[in-house]
Amino acid sequence: MTNPNDTIAAIATARGAGGIAIVRLSGGRAEAIFSEMFVPATRREHFESHRLMYGHVTDAEGRALDEVMGVLMRAPSTYTREDVAELHCHGGAVSAGEVLDRALELGARMAQPGEFTKRAFLNGRIDLSEAEAVMQLIGANSQAAARASMRQLEGGVSGFVRQASDRLMAVMALLEASTDFPEEVEEEAAAEQVCADLRSVAADIRARCDGRSARLLREGAAIVLAGRPNVGKSSLMNALLNQERAIVTDIPGTTRDVLTERITIGGIVAELSDTAGQRNTEDPIERIGVDRARRAAEGADVVLIVLDAAQPISESDAELLRSADERAVVCLNKLDLEAAVTADDVRALTGATLCEVSAATGAGIPELMEELARRVAVSEEADGQLTAQRHIELALSAAESLEAAVQGIEAGYPLDAAAVDIRQALEALSEITGENATEAVIDRVFSTFCVGK
Ligand SMILES: Nc1nc2c(ncn2[C@@H]2O[C@H](COP(=O)(O)OP(=O)(O)OP(=O)(O)O)[C@@H](O)[C@H]2O)c(=O)[nH]1
Numbered sequence: 001m002t003n004p005n006d007t008i009a010a011i012a013t014a015r016g017a018g019g020i021a022i023v024r025l026s027g028g029r030a031e032a033i034f035s036e037m038f039v040p041a042t043r044r045e046h047f048e049s050h051r052l053m054y055g056h057v058t059d060a061e062g063r064a065l066d067e068v069m070g071v072l073m074r075a076p077s078t079y080t081r082e083d084v085a086e087l088h089c090h091g092g093a094v095s096a097g098e099v100l101d102r103a104l105e106l107g108a109r110m111a112q113p114g115e116f117t118k119r120a121f122l123n124g125r126i127d128l129s130e131a132e133a134v135m136q137l138i139g140a141n142s143q144a145a146a147r148a149s150m151r152q153l154e155g156g157v158s159g160f161v162r163q164a165s166d167r168l169m170a171v172m173a174l175l176e177a178s179t180d181f182p183e184e185v186e187e188e189a190a191a192e193q194v195c196a197d198l199r200s201v202a203a204d205i206r207a208r209c210d211g212r213s214a215r216l217l218r219e220g221a222a223i224v225l226a227g228r229p230n231v232g233k234s235s236l237m238n239a240l241l242n243q244e245r246a247i248v249t250d251i252p253g254t255t256r257d258v259l260t261e262r263i264t265i266g267g268i269v270a271e272l273s274d275t276a277g278q279r280n281t282e283d284p285i286e287r288i289g290v291d292r293a294r295r296a297a298e299g300a301d302v303v304l305i306v307l308d309a310a311q312p313i314s315e316s317d318a319e320l321l322r323s324a325d326e327r328a329v330v331c332l333n334k335l336d337l338e339a340a341v342t343a344d345d346v347r348a349l350t351g352a353t354l355c356e357v358s359a360a361t362g363a364g365i366p367e368l369m370e371e372l373a374r375r376v377a378v379s380e381e382a383d384g385q386l387t388a389q390r391h392i393e394l395a396l397s398a399a400e401s402l403e404a405a406v407q408g409i410e411a412g413y414p415l416d417a418a419a420v421d422i423r424q425a426l427e428a429l430s431e432i433t434g435e436n437a438t439e440a441v442i443d444r445v446f447s448t449f450c451v452g453k
Pocket residue numbers: 227228229230231232233234235236247248249250251252253254255256275276277278333334335336337357358359360361
């Protein structure tokens with residue numbers, strides 16, 4: 001429980017000009033402070049809880065600071081489970097700032113980052129993974145990321161952790177029975193059962209740790225266009241973005257630097273980068289560009305290798321195709337021109353996915369977009385999929401402990417030695433939901449929040 005007399009206040013809305021700005025208060029003195037600073041248009045003996053009222057916020061002399069809508073929400077049906085008051089002021093920095101100052105003057109304390117949500121956690125309304133989901137939802141930069149956060153906010157992660165923990169507790173019970181009543185439990189059968197259960201829980205946990213999806217949701221995908229000069233990389237960039245973003249000319253070596261633009265593909269945010277055409281060049285500026293292009297391709301989730309269908313395959317094309325890995329999609333561009341290279345010619349050189357396109361006419365672009373959407377798709381597995389890095393690290397450490405327990409049993413160590421590993425796994429799991437998270441862990445989680453949330 002939080003200190004009931006410590007009442008916090010903050011501006012809960014984003015900075016900058018806007019229609020309204022909300023000052024929020026939470027804590028045992030929220031009602032007293034609210035009653036002191038808010039004067040409803042219709043005089044009332046007693047504020048009804050959860051009722052929005054029109055009125056004014058006044059200063060110590062009774063002068064109006066702002067015209068507001070005010071609401072008092074008494075515990076426990078509130079965000080923090082404490083008494084909460086909100087003052088919906090006019091937007092912009094000034095009004096809300098004055099209203100906040102008034103609340104501080106009356107004894108509220110400026111809230112720390114994430115402190116409202118931290119109180120919701122400390123008061124048991126949400127667990128740690130749900131608190132983190134709130135922050136992820138605010139920071140979501142794509143629909144897929146927002147959906148994943150909502151699943152987590154609705155207890156997807158907590159449910160999975162509870163399930164895995166329950167199964168481990170059952171294994172612990174079996175272990176204890178076999179050590180406490182060795183004459184009643186057949187040791188070998190028990191060991192086999194324990195190993196099978198632990199293996200299954202560990203496999204379940206690993207299946208939920210989709211690090212790739214987590215990263216795509218957090219950071220988005222990187223898609224890089226690569227290819228020799230003049231094959232139409234910049235034209236393809238513009239066609240995918242549906243805007244004239246990159247400079248296109250018939251002069252090889254037009255693009256010098258890496259040019260990056262955001263694009264949403266299949267609900268995921270992706271950074272699409274156009275790069276300098278790859279060739280050996282004496283021009284020092286172009287050489288830097290070529291280097292940057294190589295590095296961009298190294299870190300990419302998808303590399304679009306662009307070929308010019310109207311030109312025979314050159315040695316540098318062939319080299320790029322040879323270096324193609326599972327991230328590559330080959331784009332045979334300039335489909336509208338008379339072909340010097342066919343799809344079959346390319347397939348003879350590489351097993352990579354091939355898209356035939358024309359940046360000039362737009363032919364094949366929708367199919368290329370579909371292929372990209374497939375490449376950056378994240379696992380939609382509904383409940384319990386872990387997408388936060390902190391959760392994945394803890395879950396993987398739990399899985400490792402369980403695998404260590406299995407190895408120990410198989411190496412012939414006594415069964416109760418496995419209990420130590422299982423306990424470690426249980427601890428790691430409960431740190432995900434914050435059940436036994438240390439203050440340091442909790443502080444670290446909430447310090448990434450914004451003020452007012
Ligand atoms: N007919 C036709 N011409 C194209 C197509 N795509 C690109 N071009 C032309 O090919 C030339 C080179 O296009 P860019 O997009 O600048 O090629 P790039 O790969 O970015 O070239 P660098 O920046 O020099 O590496 C331009 O004259 C484009 O108009 C296409 O699909 N069909």
